[in-house]
Amino acid sequence: MPNTSNIKTRKTLDIIQPYSPGKPIWEVQKELGLDRVIKMASNENPLGPSPKAVRAIQESLADLNRYPDADASVLRQAIAEQYKVEKQQVITTNGADELITLISEAFLEQGDEIIVPSPSFSEYDFGAHIMGAVVKPVPFDEGFQYNIDKLIQAVTDKTKIVYICSPNNPTGTYISKGQMENLLAKLKDVLVVFDGAYSQFADEEDYTDGLEFVNAGHPVIVLQTFSKIYGIAGVRIGFGIASEEIIKSILKVKEPFNVNTLAQIAAAAAITDTEHVEASFNANIKGRDFLYNSFDKLGLTYTETTANFILVQVGSNGEDIYRQLMAQGIIVRYGKTWGLPEYIRVTIGTEEENDLFVTALTEILTPLA
Numbered sequence: 001m002p003n004t005s006n007i008k009t010r011k012t013l014d015i016i017q018p019y020s021p022g023k024p025i026w027e028v029q030k031e032l033g034l035d036r037v038i039k040m041a042s043n044e045n046p047l048g049p050s051p052k053a054v055r056a057i058q059e060s061l062a063d064l065n066r067y068p069d070a071d072a073s074v075l076r077q078a079i080a081e082q083y084k085v086e087k088q089q090v091i092t093t094n095g096a097d098e099l100i101t102l103i104s105e106a107f108l109e110q111g112d113e114i115i116v117p118s119p120s121f122s123e124y125d126f127g128a129h130i131m132g133a134v135v136k137p138v139p140f141d142e143g144f145q146y147n148i149d150k151l152i153q154a155v156t157d158k159t160k161i162v163y164i165c166s167p168n169n170p171t172g173t174y175i176s177k178g179q180m181e182n183l184l185a186k187l188k189d190v191l192v193v194f195d196g197a198y199s200q201f202a203d204e205e206d207y208t209d210g211l212e213f214v215n216a217g218h219p220v221i222v223l224q225t226f227s228k229i230y231g232i233a234g235v236r237i238g239f240g241i242a243s244e245e246i247i248k249s250i251l252k253v254k255e256p257f258n259v260n261t262l263a264q265i266a267a268a269a270a271i272t273d274t275e276h277v278e279a280s281f282n283a284n285i286k287g288r289d290f291l292y293n294s295f296d297k298l299g300l301t302y303t304e305t306t307a308n309f310i311l312v313q314v315g316s317n318g319e320d321i322y323r324q325l326m327a328q329g330i331i332v333r334y335g336k337t338w339g340l341p342e343y344i345r346v347t348i349g350t351e352e353e354n355d356l357f358v359t360a361l362t363e364i365l366t367p368l369a
């Protein structure tokens with residue numbers, strides 16, 4: 001009998017956990033036989049994609065026999081103009097997820113260490129693990145606040161990268177400008193990956209999107225995505241901004257055609273769609289305040305968010321509440337993946353979605369009401 005079981009993978013694959021995405025709508029519909037399913041689990045834009053991006057895609061379909069532009073020249077120029085940097089400081093990738101992998105491939109040797117505030121986005125760990133590098137998690141303080149001293153204390157000779165996700169997924173908390181200055185003042189020859197996937201939602205006065213530190217010459221790379229406020233998660237497009245040297249190193253490990261034509265075209269249109277971005281921002285603030293209010297009424301503790309999702313403490317029967325919401329066709333994220341079994345993370349939805357979610361949650365928590 002032929003068999004494949006003696007084909008050995010690299011050892012480092014043994015510690016890789018499969019990514020657990022939010023369940024897709026069709027799957028829940030099928031599994032539970034439900035017509036109406038709403039997804040508040042992946043921090044997508046509930047208003048839909050940028051209409052400008054959709055139009056741009058429709059107009060470009062006839063050219064799909066051609067390979068994409070390997071340099072994504074038009075898009076990188078558009079990004080450079082929007083963020084007031086040089087085009088050579090921009091790399092575009094198949095989602096910010098790919099950029100995390102490319103950064104890992106470019107900078108991590110086996111045995112190197114990365115520092116990751118915990119809990120945060122799981123792709124940072126994934127990138128380290130595929131390279132045989134070691135993840136040093138540093139827990140957040142009370143209320144999931146950044147503690148810079150603790151991050152600094154975790155640094156060793158082997159530290160190559162410190163990840164800062166701000167606003168942080170899944171907590172919604174952020175690093176202040178002052179904290180970032182403090183961190184950079186104390187690090188030496190360590191790359192800081194500043195993941196700003198949700199930065200367009202943050203409007204706190206002491207918030208930084210990280211760019212000023214790139215511009216000041218620090219070894220910082222800012223990660224960005226078109227999957228969140230721009231609403232085009234389905235075409236997969238993200239980008240990074242850093243010094244030209246850092247970008248050059250990452251380009252060495254990039255596949256030539258990593259960003260497909262539709263993604264390039266859609267993103268170049270979406271970045272100019274200020275109307276859609278503003279509408280999305282405003283809807284998010286309104287939805288956030290409605291949800292805060294509803295959680296207050298239900299006596300639930302939540303972490304104030306600077307993003308488009310809220311981490312809510314629902315109690316020791318968190319998994320049961322998650323399942324009951326699912327049974328009613330409402331997909332949220334259960335906190336156990338982040339070691340937070342008493343929590344759920346809910347993406348702020350449309351007014352209707354937020355209403356349905358609150359109604360369902362209220363019924364679950366107060367069955368006799």
Ligand SMILES: *Cc1c(COP(=O)(O)O)cnc(C)c1O
Nearest residue numbers: 095096097121169197225227238
């Ligand atoms: C969603 C997300 C990303 C990027 O996602 P892509 O769809 O791969 O661009 C990056 N970082 C965080 C923290 C996210 O939540």
